Amino acid sequence: MAEAARHQGGILLEGLVKRFGPVAAIDGVSLAVQPGEFLALLGPSGSGKTSILMTIAGFEFPDAGRVVIGGEEVTWTPPNRRNLGMVFQRYTLFPHMTVLENIAFPLKMRGVARAAREEQARAALRTVRLESYGDRRPAQLSGGQQQRVAIARAIVYRPRVLLMDEPLSALDKNLREEMQIEIKQLQREIGITVVFVTHDQTEALTMADRVAVLDHGRLQQLGAPRALYEAPETPFVARFIGETNFFQGRAGGAASDGALFPVQLDNGAQIHALAVGAIAAGARLTLALRPERLRLAPAGAPGLAAEVREAIYVGNATTLLLRGADGATLRARIPAGAGFSEPAPGEHVTLQWEAGDARAFAAAA
Ligand SMILES: Nc1ncnc2c1ncn2[C@@H]1O[C@H](COP(=O)(O)OP(=O)(O)O)[C@@H](O)[C@H]1O
Ligand SMILES: [Mg+2]
Structure with a gap:
């Protein structure tokens, strides 16, 4: 059952367009993410990365195009019915709840019974290697630990896809590099599909199986890190990578x-x-x-x-x-x-x- 769910993690974007007034935040993007793949959306500020992620999540609806997840069209499906996990740049933990309560919260929303909730939350806490921190409040954790809790909360209900929007950009350089490797290992361990937004080329090359390079809402190139560096297909990609x-x-x-x-x-x-x-x-x-x-x-x-x-x-x-x-x-x-x-x-x-x-x-x- 869990195994089958994992194979439902493919994402297909077809001819996606999203306008805000005169600005085309997404200007005709088509791409496919394989089940279990780690895809980075990379581009300068304003290139449309967050808009694409929000459209996958269902917090934005496109003006044209389709979103398909696990073979099922979800273009107009509300976010809470897409079964996706999300982690943002700012830790959006509830300050008045303990770490364990924070992680168990999505399970509570899904009506999971108390004992099962606690067991699954503890398992997620182990996955991010914070098992002894369950009783603390978020304010008693470092920035990196808080972001790990946010990840645990996003994966506790075993979503098919994890969406992350610049989750490490508030951390200092050393911690950021440590977390890049950790998130990559975690992704491999649990076999989840990840779409990861970053404006940092080194971060994208370090973490992703493939990188989608965006500029002005358009997909410039989609490829493995090596292909992007060694065989850029546009001057923009040659300038942006390396x-x-x-x-x-x-x-x-x-x-x-x-x-x-x-x-x-x-x-x-x-x-x-x-x-x-x-x-x-x-x-x-x-x-x-x-x-x-x-x-x-x-x-x-x-x-x-x-x-x-x-x-x-x-x-x-x-x-x-x-x-x-x-x-x-x-x-x-x-x-x-x-x-x-x-x-x-x-x-x-x-x-x-x-x-x-x-x-x-x-x-x-
Ligand atoms: N809610 C919004 N209202 C108006 N313009 C927006 C909105 N969201 C994004 N935009 C515009 O769309 C473009 C792409 O934004 P965004 O997807 O946030 O880019 P990125 O995440 O790559 O920085 C930018 O020009 C931005 O100003
Ligand atoms: Mg953004």
């Missing part, structure tokens, strides 16, 4: 998706790059190149001429800030032990890279 050098240029020929083709950079250099999507001959391009993909060669070698401005030693690597011939600032990261002698500021060098590491996007018309 660090990227950008160049502008023009296609020296037509190219199909994934092909290497010649590019004339606006700074004068002739290079080859990897086409992301089909590219027409002569099209304006934005090129993205990761700092760690750049290699240093002596001045005058074939590649991109640059002048070193700063060499910053950070232990496992050296970050170089450089100025290109056109005055643009570039960033290169040379790993420690690459047999590299740190260049001095003012030194002229050449930047080289593998053609396939420069990703070319056709500029929006």
